Amino acid sequence: MEQFKGQDILNFIKELPNDDACKAYLAKIKWQDGFTCSKCGGTKGCEKSGYNYHCYACDHVESATANTLFHKVKFGLQKAFCVVFEMSTSSKSTSSIQMGKRFSIRQGTAWYFMQKVRKAMKSSQKYPLSKLIHVDEFTVGGKEEGKQGRSYDTKKKKAVIAVELTDNNKVKRVYIKSIKDYSAKSLTPIFEEHISTSAKIITDKWRGYEPLKEIYDIQQIYSNNGTNFKQLHMGASKI
Numbered sequence: 001m002e003q004f005k006g007q008d009i010l011n012f013i014k015e016l017p018n019d020d021a022c023k024a025y026l027a028k029i030k031w032q033d034g035f036t037c038s039k040c041g042g043t044k045g046c047e048k049s050g051y052n053y054h055c056y057a058c059d060h061v062e063s064a065t066a067n068t069l070f071h072k073v074k075f076g077l078q079k080a081f082c083v084v085f086e087m088s089t090s091s092k093s094t095s096s097i098q099m100g101k102r103f104s105i106r107q108g109t110a111w112y113f114m115q116k117v118r119k120a121m122k123s124s125q126k127y128p129l130s131k132l133i134h135v136d137e138f139t140v141g142g143k144e145e146g147k148q149g150r151s152y153d154t155k156k157k158k159a160v161i162a163v164e165l166t167d168n169n170k171v172k173r174v175y176i177k178s179i180k181d182y183s184a185k186s187l188t189p190i191f192e193e194h195i196s197t198s199a200k201i202i203t204d205k206w207r208g209y210e211p212l213k214e215i216y217d218i219q220q221i222y223s224n225n226g227t228n229f230k231q232l233h234m235g236a237s238k239i
């Protein structure tokens with residue numbers, strides 16, 4: 001199964017009918033880009049039964065739930081998945097009393113788990129990109145030649161991407177947000193949600209970034225057909 005998308009609860013239950021299916025799902029997502037041992041950083045190992053991974057370097061056996069929200073949940077993975085599903089798909093907040101009743105979990109236990117979920121949901125906003133950030137806009141399906149990436153074709157999907165680079169210019173973190181146009185108003189949310197005001201930001205010469213300069217340290221350079229923004233376009237091609 002691909003990553004679960006959508007808000008259909010029946011479909012959700014059908015795809016993840018029991019605790020085992022949920023664990024398999026976690027294992028798939030966790031190790032989709034290969035295994036890295038959380039104890040020693042080793043990358044060689046093999047998958048064991050029960051959705052665990054055995055590290056050849058240090059013999060550590062890592063569970064699919066280790067270092068996730070779902071580690072050692074007492075009420076079963078499927079219920080935990082359901083709580084997260086409810087919290088991320090419903091627009092109004094559900095109390096721990098209601099949640100506890102709905103999934104037969106003690107209220108205190110539900111409250112504690114829901115706190116963890118809320119914290120995880122907020123973490124991307126709590127730890128904004130803060131070092132050297134490249135920001136660029138693009139249309140899904142590639143840039144249009146000679147237009148510095150801005151398509152005025154209203155049917156094409158548009159997005160803005162922010163990439164945080166390490167000191168040796170490697171991609172550290174990436175955020176992508178779809179936008180309806182390239183106006184300053186549409187470009188602002190990715191800054192507000194994911195970029196620290198102390199970050200050093202590089203963009204192309206697009207005028208939509210101008211108003212943001214009042215708050216952010218933005219240096220605008222000519223984009224030169226994407227060669228200045230190599231890391232960005234490598235990131236963008238993955239979506």
Ligand SMILES: [Zn+2]
Binds near residue numbers: 037039041042058059
């Ligand atoms: Zn190891």
